[in-house]
Amino acid sequence: MVKSIGDEYTWARECLLDLKEDAIEIEHLVTDADSSAYKAALDLHNEGINNVEPENFLDTRHLSDHVRKGAKSDKTLLKVMPATTKLKRQKLLNNFSVDLTERCNKELALAYKFYAGDFFKVKNKISHTVDAIANCYMGNHARCRKNSFACKGFQGSWLKGRPFLQNTFKISSNNENLDLLRKQINKRLGSKVLDKTRLNMNTNFVEGFNRSLRRSLPSNVTFKKNMSGRAHAAAHSVNYGPGESILELCSALHCDIPVGSSAYKALKNIQKLTFCRKKHKQSVNYKVFEVKKGASYTNYTKNLAK
Structure with a gap:
């Protein structure tokens, strides 16, 4: 039977069985959100072949791309962009989606560094950072001083010197926009997402x-004698x-x-x-x-x- 190169389940199962022959079992598996490799590892455990129950974690890079693309295509977020025409709003939204993703990743990286990798402290702090980021993009930096690692308020604003957004960028401050921004930020810094990325690893x-x-x-050359060496x-x-x-x-x-x-x-x-x-x-x-x-x-x- 010819196997498709895109059949992640079959290939992952075979790789895990090869590792099993060397007395190696996978405990942590980092994959994309739509990958079936974890299902293969879980099935091997349920079948009694592997003794260690695997735990699935999300690839941080692919997750960030997903968050960026989600913000970029959000029609509601497009309406709140501070620009006069739809074309300018779309361009601004494209830049905002990149900047927001980088901001979330930066906050998380600095939090891990500040707390020396203590995930529980990081998770607790980031829960307050979400609101700080949302308010920051609406021009309110009061929370940044206390709950943000990347923005230090008006004196050291995150937007100062940023290549994607101007320092004057500001979304209208109201509860609806706050909830909208909070929803986008939680796609990367939400409690459940942090649990799935606590190892902070990617592929x-x-x-x-x-x-x-x-x-x-x-693929167009067959190395019969030295394939393994190469x-x-x-x-x-x-x-x-x-x-x-x-x-x-x-x-x-x-x-x-x-x-x-x-x-x-x-x-x-x-x-x-x-x-x-x-x-x-x-x-x-x-x-x-x-x-x-x-x-x-x-x-x-x-x-x-x-």
């Missing part, structure tokens, strides 16, 4: 390895970085690259460049660039359609 590393694996083992080399490169990986592999084979040689310097430069690119892609400037590039491409396709 970025796995997806990064998959991209590296596709480069080492492209796969292991890809994993080693992801773990250590491309430059350090080659140095480590050469050292393991007792053919060390002399320190200070041109090859050694070149590998160190590759390692440094890879690290700098990774940090750059995590920066706000890069995210702004990606948003603008996406908007430019959308306008380009619309013009072609005309």
Whole structure:
């Protein structure tokens, strides 16, 4: 029977059975909200194959994307954007959805840092932070001083210097808008959501390895003799970085690259460049660039359609 590459349930079950053969059982499983991998793990436990009952957690990156897209497409939220035309309101809502998602993630990251990873303290504090964020976007920073980690009130407003929204951005202050904003924020910082993301983990590393694996083992080439070696080399490169990986592999084979040689310097430069690119892609400037590039491409396709 030919299996589909999109059959997550079957592939997850087979992977978990392989781990079981090595006496490894999964206790925590981080997946997307719509993934069936957790069901496979749960079925193995219910069938008595695995003794450890798995616990499912949500991927924080995919959850953030879901929250951003939900805010971006919210028609009610569109109406409260402080702009004169529908086009301007939609553009402002797009920026607001990105900023709101980053604000929630920033608050959570700073809370974990402040409380040294104590989830119960973080959860208790974030329950008050939700209202602080909502009031902050309505121009009221009184709660920020006490309950926000990312905004320190008028002197150190969150919006000051932000690339997505101007410092003067302000949603009309009323109870309806407060409830609307609170509803959006709770999609990321609500009590149940925090429970499902308390490990604060995502699948970025796995997806990064998959991209590296596709480069080492492209689908249009069959490596009959060294397929396993190329796969292991890809994993080693992801773990250590491309430059350090080659140095480590050469050292393991007792053919060390002399320190200070041109090859050694070149590998160190590759390692440094890879690290700098990774940090750059995590920066706000890069995210702004990606948003603008996406908007430019959308306008380009619309013009072609005309």
